[in-house]
Amino acid sequence: xxxxIPRPVAQRLLEAxxxxxxxxxxxxxxxxxxxxxxxxxxxxxxxxxxxHPISAAQLQLLFQLVTYPESTNxxxxxxxxxxxxxxxxxxxxxxxxxxxxxxxAKGKGYQLGPKNLLAECLVSGYAQVLxxxxxxGRFRSAEKTAELFLNRLRKSVPPGxxxxxxxxxxxxxxxxxxxxxxxxxxxxxxxRQVAQELRLLPDSDGPVTLLRAFGEVVFWQERDxxxxxxxxxxxxELLNSNDxxxxxxxxxxxxxxxx
Numbered sequence: 001x002x003x004x005i006p007r008p009v010a011q012r013l014l015e016a017x018x019x020x021x022x023x024x025x026x027x028x029x030x031x032x033x034x035x036x037x038x039x040x041x042x043x044x045x046x047x048x049x050x051x052h053p054i055s056a057a058q059l060q061l062l063f064q065l066v067t068y069p070e071s072t073n074x075x076x077x078x079x080x081x082x083x084x085x086x087x088x089x090x091x092x093x094x095x096x097x098x099x100x101x102x103x104x105a106k107g108k109g110y111q112l113g114p115k116n117l118l119a120e121c122l123v124s125g126y127a128q129v130l131x132x133x134x135x136x137g138r139f140r141s142a143e144k145t146a147e148l149f150l151n152r153l154r155k156s157v158p159p160g161x162x163x164x165x166x167x168x169x170x171x172x173x174x175x176x177x178x179x180x181x182x183x184x185x186x187x188x189x190x191x192r193q194v195a196q197e198l199r200l201l202p203d204s205d206g207p208v209t210l211l212r213a214f215g216e217v218v219f220w221q222e223r224d225x226x227x228x229x230x231x232x233x234x235x236x237e238l239l240n241s242n243d244x245x246x247x248x249x250x251x252x253x254x255x256x257x258x259x
Contacts, residue, residue, distance in 0.1 A: 004044035014038070024101070025114035042114055043101060054100070054121060057085045059130045061093045062102060064217040066118060067230040073109040084215025119259065126236035134214065136190050140206035142199040146183045149208065154225045158197040162188045164219050166211070166229040167237035171249050173223040174234070175256065178249035181207055184237055186229055188213040231257050 024042040064083040079090040097103040141149035168180030190212035220230040238250035
């Protein structure tokens with residue numbers, strides 16, 4: 001195992017029938033005659049001192065790309081609505097993601113980079129960069145329990161408001177494994193006026209966290225009359241929690257959906 005195994009070294013290890021793995025996804029694993037998997041040629045990561053901090057625009061685009069891999073080759077005018085960034089930012093962010101190894105040029109198009117690198121970037125970037133910019137505030141509902149609040153949302157939402165569940169409530173609808181006490185949800189439009197229309201009261205310790213819906217990618221699929229955020233956003237939100245069971249649910253989601 002190593003930080004990086006360049007192609008010539010990988011070739012020599014293959015010839016010597018030596019299993020190997022590195023930090024960027026180069027891998028050779030042969031287990032008798034039943035299992036054999038090899039990936040070589042992934043470039044080394046630049047030293048941390050040479051890598052630029054990821055931006056919110058890059059993360060919004062990246063969540064779009066991992067949710068819909070075919071969108072790596074969409075025109076920027078289509079990415080503008082999907083990822084919630086301007087056409088110029090979409091074009092620039094795509095170039096920057098290639099430079100960071102998160103996207104790879106393939107012919108005249110692009111393909112996603114190594115999954116382990118993508119996961120690390122999405123999780124850390126969501127917690128440190130993107131989520132703080134999306135938080136509208138924390139609230140408590142008029143109902144006594146989060147379950148009653150969610151039941152009200154399921155039955156009736158004020159006109160002109162869209163929402164998508166993420167974190168615990170969303171993974172519960174996908175897996176029925178974990179829900180937790182918190183109710184994070186993306187909303188559009190994203191304002192405290194919307195919180196009032198949802199009959200939410202400001203509370204710094206409240207269980208309901210409203211997050212700004214930054215693009216169409218946030219509204220993924222409907223389950224049990226609730227709209228859900230896409231799995232990668234649910235996964236990142238779970239790992240942002242302080243609850244160890246949320247982290248366990250994130251691992252279950254990762255395995256089930258091959259994130």
